[in-house]
Amino acid sequence: MEQLNTLDAGFLMAEDSDRNVSLAIGGIAIIEGSTPNYDKLKSVLAERFKAIPRCTKMLRTQPFDVGAPQWVDDPGFDISRHVRRVAVPRPGGDSELFQVVADVLERRLDRDRPLWECWVIEGLKGNRWAILMKIHHCMADGISATRILTRLCDEIDGDAFARPAAAPRAARRPHLKPVPDTNPRSNPVTNLWRTATGITGTVSRTVSGAAEIAGGLLRPTAGSSLVGPVTAMRRYRAVRVPLADVEQICRKFDVTVNDVALAAITEGYRSVLLHRGEKPRPDSLRTLVPVSLRSHDALDKPGNRLSIMLPYLPVEQDDPIQQLRMVHSRMTRTKQGGQRQAGNFAVTATSYVPFMLSSWMIRFLTRxxxxxxxxxxxxxxxxxxxxxxxxxxxxRLLPIPPIALQLRTGVAVMSYADDLVFGITADYDAGADIDELADGIKIGVARLDMLSQDSILLFDRKSV
Structure with missing residues (x-):
C-alpha cells in the first residue's frame, strides 16, 4: 500500500485546522459546441478516470496518527458519486460560471471516497459547456492536477505540453564565465577543494534559506487586511492575457514568464490596497510562491513535489518597469539565497521522523x-x-488555487495554447473587491506590453 508522505498529509492537517477551509485545487475546461449526451459523457469519463490509478483509491487513516494515511482501493467505487451535473443561470456568462465555481469550491471533499469531483457545467453562453475538476491537494499539486485534467481529454498526437520552437532571440553581449575544469587528470587537491567549497556553500545557503523562511512565517505583516480569518464562502475570477504579449515583454526586458506574472499580480494587489485606503508598503505583500521539484520523468506522478519561496512583491512601487525589475531581482536573489533548498531539505527530513511526531508538530503549527x-x-x-x-x-483552461492558513486570496497562473490565465480564489467577505485584483492584473500586463513596444526603453538590471 502506498502511504502519504508528510507533505501530502500536511494538506489534510491544514484543512483540519480550520472548519471554513476546503483544500482542493483544480481547473476548468471551457468547451465549444453543444453538451454531449450526459450518459455517454459519463461513460467516457468513467473509462478515463479508471486509467488514472489514484482516482479510484481512497484514504485509510491510522488512529491517533500512529502511521501515515494509506491509499487503498475503494471497494464501492461508483463514478456517479464523483461526476456531477449543474447548469448555470441565464445568460450563462463568465459571472454566472464563476459563481458556480465558487459554490463548488466551498464544499469539502468526502474523505470516505476518492478525493475528487468532476462537475459538468451546462448552459454557457455562446453554445459552450465546461468541465470543472476538483482534486484534494493531498492527492496532487498544480502540475499533476493539470496532467490529470489533460488526461480526461481526447488523445492527441505528440505531447500536448511540448513547447513550440522559440523564435531566435536578439543577440546579446555574452557574459563570460570561467569554464569549470572537467579534466579527470586535473589536480586532485584542487578538485577536492572545489568539492568541499561547493558543499559548504550549499549548506550555508540552505541554513540561510531556512532562517528566511522561519522569519517570514513568524514575523507578522503590518496589519494588512489581506490576511486573517476566512469564512466558509468563496469568490472566484479568472483573467486571460495573450501569451504572445507576455513573451514580447520577456524578450524586451530579458525576464521570465514567471517574473511578468508576478509583476502583474503585484499591480493587482497594489490596486486592491489603494482601493481599500491602505498604503502599500515594502513589507505589505510577503507571498508564498511554490516551486516544483519534479524531474521530467515524474511529471505524471501524483502527489506533491514542492518547495517554497517567500519573496516580498514590490506593491509600494507604482512604475511598472520598476515593479518588473524588482520582481526579477528579488526572485533571482531568493532562488540563490537557499529558500528552495531549505524547503526541500525540510520536506525530506520529515520522512525520517516518526509520522506521529511530525503530524502532531504540523497540526500544532497549522493552528x-x-x-x-x-x-x-x-x-x-x-x-x-x-x-x-x-x-x-x-x-479555455482556468486554474483554481486554494486559500487556507488565513490567506484570504490566492492566485494561480497557467498557460494554455495562446493564453496566460490567472485564476483567483478569495474569501467571500474579505474579497468583495476581487474584480479590482483581476482588473489590476490585466492592466499590469497591458502596461508592460505597451512599454515593451517602445524601442528606446532600456531595462536597468542593477540589483535592488
Missing amino acids: LPQRGIVTLATNVPGPHRRLQMMGRNVA
Whole structure:
C-alpha cells in the first residue's frame, strides 16, 4: 500500500485546522459546441478516470496518527458519486460560471471516497459547456492536477505540453564565465577543494534559506487586511492575457514568464490596497510562491513535489518597469539565497521522523494564527497545444488555487495554447473587491506590453 508522505498529509492537517477551509485545487475546461449526451459523457469519463490509478483509491487513516494515511482501493467505487451535473443561470456568462465555481469550491471533499469531483457545467453562453475538476491537494499539486485534467481529454498526437520552437532571440553581449575544469587528470587537491567549497556553500545557503523562511512565517505583516480569518464562502475570477504579449515583454526586458506574472499580480494587489485606503508598503505583500521539484520523468506522478519561496512583491512601487525589475531581482536573489533548498531539505527530513511526531508538530503549527504570509501565487505550465473533449475544442483552461492558513486570496497562473490565465480564489467577505485584483492584473500586463513596444526603453538590471 502506498502511504502519504508528510507533505501530502500536511494538506489534510491544514484543512483540519480550520472548519471554513476546503483544500482542493483544480481547473476548468471551457468547451465549444453543444453538451454531449450526459450518459455517454459519463461513460467516457468513467473509462478515463479508471486509467488514472489514484482516482479510484481512497484514504485509510491510522488512529491517533500512529502511521501515515494509506491509499487503498475503494471497494464501492461508483463514478456517479464523483461526476456531477449543474447548469448555470441565464445568460450563462463568465459571472454566472464563476459563481458556480465558487459554490463548488466551498464544499469539502468526502474523505470516505476518492478525493475528487468532476462537475459538468451546462448552459454557457455562446453554445459552450465546461468541465470543472476538483482534486484534494493531498492527492496532487498544480502540475499533476493539470496532467490529470489533460488526461480526461481526447488523445492527441505528440505531447500536448511540448513547447513550440522559440523564435531566435536578439543577440546579446555574452557574459563570460570561467569554464569549470572537467579534466579527470586535473589536480586532485584542487578538485577536492572545489568539492568541499561547493558543499559548504550549499549548506550555508540552505541554513540561510531556512532562517528566511522561519522569519517570514513568524514575523507578522503590518496589519494588512489581506490576511486573517476566512469564512466558509468563496469568490472566484479568472483573467486571460495573450501569451504572445507576455513573451514580447520577456524578450524586451530579458525576464521570465514567471517574473511578468508576478509583476502583474503585484499591480493587482497594489490596486486592491489603494482601493481599500491602505498604503502599500515594502513589507505589505510577503507571498508564498511554490516551486516544483519534479524531474521530467515524474511529471505524471501524483502527489506533491514542492518547495517554497517567500519573496516580498514590490506593491509600494507604482512604475511598472520598476515593479518588473524588482520582481526579477528579488526572485533571482531568493532562488540563490537557499529558500528552495531549505524547503526541500525540510520536506525530506520529515520522512525520517516518526509520522506521529511530525503530524502532531504540523497540526500544532497549522493552528497558530499565521500572519507573516499574505497571499499565494503559483505558476503551472499548461498544455501548449489545444485539447479536445469528445471531438469538441477546449477553448479555455482556468486554474483554481486554494486559500487556507488565513490567506484570504490566492492566485494561480497557467498557460494554455495562446493564453496566460490567472485564476483567483478569495474569501467571500474579505474579497468583495476581487474584480479590482483581476482588473489590476490585466492592466499590469497591458502596461508592460505597451512599454515593451517602445524601442528606446532600456531595462536597468542593477540589483535592488
